[in-house]
Amino acid sequence: MTSTTAPTTTTFRRLVTAGDGTLSTETAALPEPGPGEVRIRVRAAGITPADLGVRDGFFHQIGLATGSVGLGWDLAGTVDALGPDVDAFAVGDEVLGVHDSFDAAVRGQGEAVVLPLRAVALAPEGVPLDAAATLSLNALTAKQSLDLLALEPGQTLLVTGARGSVGGFAVELARLRGLEVVAVGRGDALPTGVDGALDAAAVGADVLVAVRDGGAFVAVKDPAEPPAERGIRVTTVHTYAQPGELAELSRLAQEGRLTLHVAERFGLDEADAAYARVAEGGLRGRVLLVP
Structure with missing residues (x-):
């Protein structure tokens, strides 16, 4: 009932x-x-x-x-x-x-x-x-993108659209994981040799040049997923809530760790x-x- x-x-x-x-x-x-x-x-x-x-x-x-x-x-x-x-x-x-x-x-x-x-x-x-x-959606997308990248503490992550909703959460969550973050906004120059890239701005293939050989790249929507090259692992995040994920993100927001x-x-x-x-x-x- x-x-x-x-x-x-x-x-x-x-x-x-x-x-x-x-x-x-x-x-x-x-x-x-x-x-x-x-x-x-x-x-x-x-x-x-x-x-x-x-x-x-x-x-x-x-x-x-x-x-x-x-x-x-x-x-x-x-x-x-x-x-x-x-x-x-x-x-x-x-x-x-x-x-x-x-x-x-x-x-x-x-x-x-x-x-x-x-x-x-x-x-x-x-x-x-x-x-x-x-x-909910923004932080889950950022969290699950980082899971797909599977970078280790100390490695370098480039985030496009870092001033946007998904990108902003990605920067904060990546730093909590001990990653070195290169936050890139519209019009900013791209560095090269990063271990992974989270393309929250859906720039696409132009971002792939920033990733080292054998690195990782995650797009936030399918049209922005470029063909893989140089051994780079390329994938797209498809956000889906799993038990406990939202509760953890809510806790981080309550603690002031997510803005x-x-x-x-x-x-x-x-x-x-x-x-x-x-x-x-x-x-x-x-x-x-x-x-």
Whole structure:
């Protein structure tokens, strides 16, 4: 039996797209959590470049959608319902989460969302709850990219887009691992001979020249993965929440070891303006939708 507080409504609003470049809000039945799931009343949800792709038809082009679909990958809010036999959280807990699957119509940019336990963690204490929405996808991507690089303490890592959301977390996490970090922003010259490169800015093949023979390179999206050369191990990170990962990242944010940046906040009814701001680029931090 699902445990929940008495709902004030049985419906919620969410942001959707038909994949035609437009956005709209719709009212839908409030989703119920199943086994191993919690429902979250969303305080804030981030907008990512991936959301721009979904708005412009990516899900529809690859056959994952035929009608309206939700948007949004990372979020923060308050647990208001528990699935059967869920005791890892309590109703009222402030949490952060990530919607890392491609197969759900109800996503993070709305008033409520249901997520599996592996994709939810308690929000860091002492941090505004909406700011916690900037952590999940970005920090997971950075952490899992570093895992793929598999560099040893003392080795040198080059991070492109180091002033951006993923790149900023990558720099902080890499230093915690004892790596020597070369942080590169737009227009900066590239060094050569580094042991590995995390291409958070999706520069692509031009960054590969900086990596020594036999080094490692990780792209954050498939089109930016260059062909391997000189024995360099080349791969792309595909972010997927594993049990315990978000909790560890939340702990680091609570300790002040990860820095959270909110660029701008928009209401759900201002989604067009919010998406336009993300498309402009040049942001320091995440644009948030606040339902």
